[in-house]
Amino acid sequence: MPIYAPTLPPRAALNAGQPAWLVLARFDVRRILRQKLGRFFGFVFVFILAIRMGVLYVNHLLDTKAQLASVKDLAKEFLAQGASFQADCLPPWLLTVLWFQVAVVGGGLVARDTLHRVRPLMYAHPLRPLDYLGAKGLVAAGLPFLIQLPFVLLPWTASLLIAGLHGPIWPTAPLRLIPAALLISALMGAVTLGASSMASTPRAGFGWVLGIVLGSAALGGMVAGILGNPAWLAFSPGVLVTAWPELLCGVQAPKLGWVPALLGTGGHIAFWLWISARRTRPSEAVI
Amino acid sequence: MISFQQLEVRYGATVALKGISLGLEEGVVGLLGPNGSGKSTLLKTLLGLLDPAAGSGEVLGIPLGGPEAARLRARIGYMPEYDALVEDVSAYEQVAFWGELSGLSQEQARDRAHEVLYFVGLDEARYRNASGYSTGMRQRVKLAQALVHSPELIFLDEPTNGLDPYGRKRMLDLILKVRAELGTSVILATHLLEDVERCADQLVILDRGEIKAHGRMDALRRMLARRFEMRFLDPLKPEQEADLARIGQVLESRNGLYDVELQESDPRAPFAWAQEAGAVLVQLTPRHDRLDEVLIRALHGNGAH
Numbered sequence: 001m002p003i004y005a006p007t008l009p010p011r012a013a014l015n016a017g018q019p020a021w022l023v024l025a026r027f028d029v030r031r032i033l034r035q036k037l038g039r040f041f042g043f044v045f046v047f048i049l050a051i052r053m054g055v056l057y058v059n060h061l062l063d064t065k066a067q068l069a070s071v072k073d074l075a076k077e078f079l080a081q082g083a084s085f086q087a088d089c090l091p092p093w094l095l096t097v098l099w100f101q102v103a104v105v106g107g108g109l110v111a112r113d114t115l116h117r118v119r120p121l122m123y124a125h126p127l128r129p130l131d132y133l134g135a136k137g138l139v140a141a142g143l144p145f146l147i148q149l150p151f152v153l154l155p156w157t158a159s160l161l162i163a164g165l166h167g168p169i170w171p172t173a174p175l176r177l178i179p180a181a182l183l184i185s186a187l188m189g190a191v192t193l194g195a196s197s198m199a200s201t202p203r204a205g206f207g208w209v210l211g212i213v214l215g216s217a218a219l220g221g222m223v224a225g226i227l228g229n230p231a232w233l234a235f236s237p238g239v240l241v242t243a244w245p246e247l248l249c250g251v252q253a254p255k256l257g258w259v260p261a262l263l264g265t266g267g268h269i270a271f272w273l274w275i276s277a278r279r280t281r282p283s284e285a286v287i
Numbered sequence: 288m289i290s291f292q293q294l295e296v297r298y299g300a301t302v303a304l305k306g307i308s309l310g311l312e313e314g315v316v317g318l319l320g321p322n323g324s325g326k327s328t329l330l331k332t333l334l335g336l337l338d339p340a341a342g343s344g345e346v347l348g349i350p351l352g353g354p355e356a357a358r359l360r361a362r363i364g365y366m367p368e369y370d371a372l373v374e375d376v377s378a379y380e381q382v383a384f385w386g387e388l389s390g391l392s393q394e395q396a397r398d399r400a401h402e403v404l405y406f407v408g409l410d411e412a413r414y415r416n417a418s419g420y421s422t423g424m425r426q427r428v429k430l431a432q433a434l435v436h437s438p439e440l441i442f443l444d445e446p447t448n449g450l451d452p453y454g455r456k457r458m459l460d461l462i463l464k465v466r467a468e469l470g471t472s473v474i475l476a477t478h479l480l481e482d483v484e485r486c487a488d489q490l491v492i493l494d495r496g497e498i499k500a501h502g503r504m505d506a507l508r509r510m511l512a513r514r515f516e517m518r519f520l521d522p523l524k525p526e527q528e529a530d531l532a533r534i535g536q537v538l539e540s541r542n543g544l545y546d547v548e549l550q551e552s553d554p555r556a557p558f559a560w561a562q563e564a565g566a567v568l569v570q571l572t573p574r575h576d577r578l579d580e581v582l583i584r585a586l587h588g589n590g591a592h
Contacts, residue, residue, distance in 0.1 A: 014361050014390035014436060023387045034375060117371050121432075124334050124365035125388040126357040282336040 020127040024135035025142075031112075032105055032139070041101045045147060048094050049154060056155050059168045083252070086173045087245040089152050090180060095241050098144050099188070103209035106140040106192025108202025110280060115201050123282045132280055133193075133273070140196075141189025148181040173249070180244040187265055191237050194272030197279035213238045231257065234264030288313045288440065288472055289333065291344025291351065296328050296337055303328040305496040306342060311474075315466050317483030317504075318476040320493035326476045329493065330442050333474075335359055347439055361390050364433030364441035364471075368448060370425060372417040378404060378428045379413040382435050389436035396435070403431045407461060423454035430461060440472045441465070447482055455482075462486050513549045514538075514574040517557055520567035527564050534560045546574070 017023065113119045122132060156174055159167035195208035213236070220235030233239040234256055243261045246254040256264070289311040296304040304325050320326050331337045333346050335356030344351040349359040373381050379400050386396030404413040407427040412420070417428065426446060433441045446462065447455040463486055465471050475487060483490060483504075490507060492500040513535070522543045523531070531537055534556045535549035549556055554571060561568040 016392040016395065017387050017390050018393070020388055023384070027384050030380075031373070031375060112373075116373055117367075117369050118373055120336075121365065121367055121371040121385075122388065123336055124360060124363070124367075125385065126361045126390060127388055128357060 021131040021135040028139045060162045083249045087249040090245040092242045102188045103206045107205030110196040111199040111205035141185040144188045145185035152177040176248040180248045184241045190269040190272040194275040197276040231260040234260035294342035297340045313472045314488040315473040316489040317487030324493045325496040364438035366429045366433040366443045368444040374418040385432040386435040407431045422449045442474045444476045512552045516572040517545045518570035
């Protein structure tokens with residue numbers, strides 16, 4: 001026989017807590033941390049970061065050690081220090097791994113609520129659809145941004161410490177790379193949110209993200225090839241995320257121009273947010 | 288507590304609620320109806336999740352479909368019919384989360400989660416992930432999340448679904464306890480008449496988007512107490528049958544057996560009438576426990592009060 005409390009004491013006043021979107025975002029972050037995905041992705045990201053720091057140090061040695069002068073010209077081919085070297089703080093292969101990470105985590109953000117049928121219950125509380133979307137968007141975009149941040153700040157800090165203002169990383173690099181990281185995160189967040197809202201399970205959400213990224217890349221590549229116009233590559237979120245560090249760092253021959261990159265990024269963010277908003281309306285909630 | 292007039296809710300061309308009007312007082316309201324009768328639509332509308340196409344109403348003094356829907360939901364608790372638990376999170380964590388979502392501070396929500404889970408009888412199990420819970424425990428967690436912010440009104444959708452008789456009794460006890468000790472009003476949507484009989488003091492019967500019957504349970508019980516089965520030694524003559532209307536309404540007659548709803552619940556009236564009408568009454572059986580017939584009559588026509 002269970003022991004029941006004699007009764008429930010009176011509770012404190014409402015409206016003393018945090019905004020609903022923040023409560024939901026915190027709850028989602030706790031659930032993500034519990035998945036322990038860092039055991040795999042953490043290792044991969046640290047490995048990538050370690051390589052990057054190694055390259056930076058070798059670069060510095062080549063610049064400062066006379067003994068290495070004989071290999072300097074050869075090394076310059078590999079370790080250029082111009083705009084491309086700055087943009088390479090967020091290299092395409094890092095962004096590819098990041099797509100997998102956001103697909104695993106972001107793909108389940110909305111889909112898990114759909115699977116467990118929690119969303120109608122959320123809307124039965126003082127949570128507006130905008131709060132729901134805001135919380136999910138914050139987590140979906142915040143995660144890739146936080147992962148990118150060390151790739152921008154650590155090499156920059158190391159460069160400043162090793163070689164001062166004339167190091168291989170420009171002192172102004174964060175001013176270019178952090179906006180790039182923000183745009184990349186917003187795009188990744190919007191795509192994963194849209195994909196997750198269309199999925200009924202987290203696994204399906206993962207599949208949707210990869211399907212959108214790979215499918216649009218294939219389609220954009222085909223159209224660009226047929227029409228002979230690389231601007232059509234902006235159809236692919238995968239290409240767009242690699243374009244922004246190049247554009248903002250001023251690489252001479254970027255994959256995409258400013259106009260297709262802006263149109264592609266803006267269009268994707270708007271479209272996927274619209275899909276998410278449609279798919280997470282209270283009227284979609286089946287009680 | 289709740290009132291609405293000419294409330295109409297549509298899903299595209301489909302009319303889910305057909306201009307219904309009703310006023311409900313504080314207490315436990317049993318909302319009965321078959322699948323597709325509009326119970327869920329009514330709950331969604333009362334929660335402010337659906338905007339009415341026509342009509343007006345208010346819940347706890349707050350107008351339906353208005354900008355204050357979020358404020359209203361802070362004063363309402365909702366226990367859904369289906370499993371709405373986050374499987375990879377403990378009962379304690381999720382109840383605290385629902386509390387915070389309703390406006391409690393982080394610290395208050397944690398304290399409250401412990402109190403309310405203890406209140407519903409979920410003791411040490413509250414630290415385990417919900418994926419390992421039995422059906423009864425899951426139902427109690429859902430009730431706890433509906434109560435965590437001490438709402439003035441809770442909507443319980445099929446709270447005894449899937450429970451064994453012992454679990455069902457415990458759940459109904461809890462509902463009565465919520466009403467008696469916390470003073471919380473309850474809307475109990477169910478298809479189980481026994482649950483309504485046990486807990487409710489008001490009844491609403493809904494079918495195909497229309498209210499078929501509503502009223503207080505004590506009035507309904509009084510009405511049921513006036514129903515008798517009467518058998519006479521010889522079949523009544525047509526004029527005697529017509530005269531029987533003096534003491535009550537003949538609801539059904541077959542093979543000399545008359546189902547009569549008397550004007551008063553006094554069983555002496557049929558004997559007095561038989562003596563006056565020259566009939567011999569050989570059987571008078573009270574029909575007290577036939578709430579199901581009220582439901583059937585309400586759903587299949589044949590009059591309702």
